[in-house]
Amino acid sequence: MGFVREIAFATTAKEQLVDITGRLQELVTELQLKEGFVCVYVPHTSAAVSIHREVDVTDRPKLDEMLESINPDKEAPHYTKAALVAPTEVLIVKDGKLVMDPDQRIYFYEFDGPKQRRVIVYLTD
């Protein structure tokens, strides 16, 4: 059956990147998962999750710039951006650690903050 857990936090700006890599590794460690699979789900229509190179989160995120430049709907774009970045990610655990490039980070994308947000996490047992 595995485990379902939740990560909760507040965003502080209209558009914001929140690095949740550490919070996810903590869940893996707490549940003593040695080898397995992790699914991350964002239950919000104006937020998303993406894994990519570490970026300076005080900068405007590059992925968001791309979405901005191609978005034809200037009046209500946050949910379209959220759909294109997507609300899910999957990860693999080996030897008790999330298998990732040292430069990869898992980012929560806020497109309509500030808001109270949560991320749902499934981990195999």
Next chain:
Amino acid sequence: MGFVREIAFATTAKEQLVDITGRLQELVTELQLKEGFVCVYVPHTSAAVSIHREVDVTDRPKLDEMLESINPDKEAPHYTKAALVAPTEVLIVKDGKLVMDPDQRIYFYEFDGPKQRRVIVYLTD
């Protein structure tokens, strides 16, 4: 091992959104899955799946508009669109329900209908 199930339906237009959220929740209920993980796979090269805010499906989907505007290949774009929207989604179940925002829906994207289509679903036991 989990369960593998199939949802079958016919699309009726060249480009169409089909809301499959209810069909997926029915599978979760039938299999009495209380807590776990669901994977959705579209075994077609000109269709895809995406989770986002509920939209008026009689309207042209917003995500599709974005893809249209950026697509450099005007002659055979349906498989490129399908690749960018992607053929997979993952979901988490808690207390017997798909964990989602009340406004999130799971949409099958048809890019080359009308056709007989199917969606493959894996659910943990």
Next chain:
Amino acid sequence: MGFVREIAFATTAKEQLVDITGRLQELVTELQLKEGFVCVYVPHTSAAVSIHREVDVTDRPKLDEMLESINPDKEAPHYTKAALVAPTEVLIVKDGKLVMDPDQRIYFYEFDGPKQRRVIVYLTD
């Protein structure tokens, strides 16, 4: 708990598509997985994975063309492309086979080769 395996290979060009469908089916066969779920993860910041119609890999990939045309950052785009294509895919196994359209293939996207690369694979037991 499932199984964690690795596929390793070298890319030979700056941008390149590598069809890894056969290597993934071999893993399913070796582990005698009859019915279940497979997760593919690319632990690199300038590479990605995508499932779409078989393409002539000596051609410039169509998905990459789309990304090129919309990318506002011409100086260091490889990690932005990698983020948009995404480092993960999920697949379903039935009767010992990856459930796919006969024309679907699983492609590793190299955006900054040539490099030694690996793909991490989780398979249910």
